[in-house]
Amino acid sequence: xxxxxxxxxxxxxxxxxxxxxxxxxxxxxxxxxxxxxxxxxxxxxxxxxxxxxxxxxxxxxxxxxxxxxxxxxxxxxxxxxxxxxxxxxxxxxxxxxxxxxxxxxxxxxxxxxxxxxxxxxxxxxxxxxxxxxxxxxxxxxxxxxxxxxxxxxxxxxxxxxxxxxxx
Amino acid sequence: xxxxxxxxxxxxxxxxxxxxxxxxxxxxxxxxxxxxxxxxxxxxxxxxxxxxxxxxxxxxxxxxxxxxxxxxxxxxxxxxxxxxxxxxxxxxxxxxxxxxxxxxxxxxxxxxxxxxxxxxxxxxxxxxxxxxxxxxxxxxxxxxxxxxxxxxxxxxxxxxxxxxxxx
DNA sequence: ATCCGATGCTTCGAATTCGAAGCAATATGT
DNA sequence: ACATATTGCTTCGAATTCGAAGCATCGGAT
Numbered sequence: 001x002x003x004x005x006x007x008x009x010x011x012x013x014x015x016x017x018x019x020x021x022x023x024x025x026x027x028x029x030x031x032x033x034x035x036x037x038x039x040x041x042x043x044x045x046x047x048x049x050x051x052x053x054x055x056x057x058x059x060x061x062x063x064x065x066x067x068x069x070x071x072x073x074x075x076x077x078x079x080x081x082x083x084x085x086x087x088x089x090x091x092x093x094x095x096x097x098x099x100x101x102x103x104x105x106x107x108x109x110x111x112x113x114x115x116x117x118x119x120x121x122x123x124x125x126x127x128x129x130x131x132x133x134x135x136x137x138x139x140x141x142x143x144x145x146x147x148x149x150x151x152x153x154x155x156x157x158x159x160x161x162x163x164x165x166x167x
Numbered sequence: 168x169x170x171x172x173x174x175x176x177x178x179x180x181x182x183x184x185x186x187x188x189x190x191x192x193x194x195x196x197x198x199x200x201x202x203x204x205x206x207x208x209x210x211x212x213x214x215x216x217x218x219x220x221x222x223x224x225x226x227x228x229x230x231x232x233x234x235x236x237x238x239x240x241x242x243x244x245x246x247x248x249x250x251x252x253x254x255x256x257x258x259x260x261x262x263x264x265x266x267x268x269x270x271x272x273x274x275x276x277x278x279x280x281x282x283x284x285x286x287x288x289x290x291x292x293x294x295x296x297x298x299x300x301x302x303x304x305x306x307x308x309x310x311x312x313x314x315x316x317x318x319x320x321x322x323x324x325x326x327x328x329x330x331x332x333x334x
Numbered sequence: 335a336t337c338c339g340a341t342g343c344t345t346c347g348a349a350t351t352c353g354a355a356g357c358a359a360t361a362t363g364t
Numbered sequence: 365a366c367a368t369a370t371t372g373c374t375t376c377g378a379a380t381t382c383g384a385a386g387c388a389t390c391g392g393a394t
Contacts, residue, residue, distance in 0.1 A: 006287045008295075011307050016290055018310030023190040024236035025317040041350080062372060069191035071352055076374055078350085098359045098372040120173045123183055128175075130316035135309050140178050142302050143185030149297035150192040208380080229342060238382055243344055245380090265342040265389045 026126050033122045038115035043070060043078055045119070048087065048104060048112045057104035060093065064102060087111055193293050200289045205282035210237060210245055212286070215254065215271065215279045224271035227260065231269060254278055 008016065027042065034040045040048070046068045051057050059067070065075045079102055082088045087108035093099035104112075128136060175183065194209065201207045207215070213235045218224050226234070232242045246269055249255045254275035260266035271279075295303060 006284055006291060008287055008290065009303075011300075011304055012291075012295055015303055015307035015310060016294065018307060018314045019190070019294070021236065021314045022310050022317060023186070023194075025314070027190075028236060029317075043350090060372085069188065069195060072373065073353075073375080074351055080374095081350095093372095096360070096372080100373065117173055120175055123175065124173060124179075126317055127183065127186070127313060128179055130312055131309060133178075135312075136176075136182055137178055138305050139309055140182035140185060142298060142306055143182060143189050145297055145302075146294060147185045147188045147192070150189060150196075150293055210380090227342085239343065240345080240383075241381055247344095260342095263342080263390075267343065 022127070026123075029126045030119065030122050033118050034115055037118050038111050040111070040115060041078075043068060043074070044082060045112075045115065047075075047078060047082065047102075048108055051088065051102065051104040052109065052112050057109075058101050061100045061102060082108070189294070193290075196293045197286065197289050200285050201282055204285050205278050207278070207282060208245075210235060210241070211249060212279075212282065214242075214245060214249065214269075215275055218255065218269065218271040219276065219279050224276075225268050228267045228269060249275070 031042045034042060034045050038045070047064060050064060050067050051059060061072070061075055061079065064070075064079075065072050068075075079088065079090060079100075083090055085107075087105060089103045089105060090100050091103070093101050131139070198209045201209060201212050205212070214231060217231060217234050218226060228239070228242055228246065231237075231246075232239050235242075246255065246257060246267075250257055252274075254272055256270045256272060257267050258270070260268050298306070
């Protein structure tokens with residue numbers, strides 16, 4: 001246990017610090033824009049955006065939760081909220097009675113369309129403005145790489161349900 | 168209003184998506200480790216870590232809040248919590264009666280020392296493991312650049328106090 | 335010396351978040 | 365077919381988060 005006190009190189013440290021900082025600042029900026037323009041939280045926007053991309057504007061709750069890296073209970077809460085605002089509908093899946101299918105409504109698409117330009121603008125301004133094309137490409141490559149790595153190995157974002165070996 | 172629908176290039180989109188995903192996943196992983204090992208939230212850890220770096224283990228509330236990109240009220244809450252656990256102390260600044268100086272205690276340092284190795288390990292595993300040395304360097308450079316850009320221009324993280332033009 | 339805006343922090347209430355526990359439907363093994 | 369584990373979602377309670385409002389102090393102008 002005392003054999004290997006793990007270390008980060010100065011470069012790694014710098015990368016980690018700057019990464020978390022950018023992530024925080026960017027998120028705050030984006031959240032503000034979404035709140036101001038569409039009265040959406042970041043999560044809500046992410047959910048709508050995912051649905052907008054999905055075929056038929058529909059996805060299962062679990063897939064949505066995994067997609068945005070979010071707890072299932074939190075998703076239930078937000079889905080309810082979005083449903084009350086008429087931006088999505090929820091219905092049990094015909095194929096699997098357990099599943100709930102969330103579907104983007106026309107209203108939802110409208111709101112999405114309304115906030116989208118400003119969102120893009122914010123991302124452009126805050127994240128990309130100071131970067132060269134090569135930087136962006138590099139960033140895309142590296143982040144995709146890490147993301148794949150993260151998605152691959154560990155017990156998925158939400159509740160890993162297995163549990164029997166410990167205790 | 169309809170003149171310039173801003174766009175992100177496919178590369179930018181990929182970079183943005185992967186970036187937010189990595190940021191979420193990494194954060195979750197790190198949070199779990201901190202919770203398990205030291206019963207610390209991410210924010211609490213960041214606060215302790217900042218204090219650990221600061222000369223004398225002390226910082227003003229506002230500087231801490233800016234440092235971790237956090238609301239002032241949230242910081243008050245967490246500082247209270249950390250004080251109750253004996254990990255920090257709070258005292259009014261001698262120089263400026265308004266300011267509260269937060270100081271890391273020996274207990275605080277112990278907890279920090281206890282969680283640190285696992286934290287580093289987690290960051291190494293989840294963020295850097297799949298990256299080459301050049302990738303890391305690049306990441307550090309780009310993130311530092313963006314961070315500087317973000318810190319520079321906008322009304323700072325927390326409450327921009329001005330308010331007079333709108334109603 | 336004194337007024338007034340700016341600054342630093344806290345309190346307050348509302349909204350959001352999570353994990354644990356619970357319930358229903360499905361899959362799997364025999 | 366039937367028991368058992370697994371999966372999908374929701375409910376519950378507790379903890380965290382934020383922004384607005386409030387209070388005290390400071391700085392700079394008169």
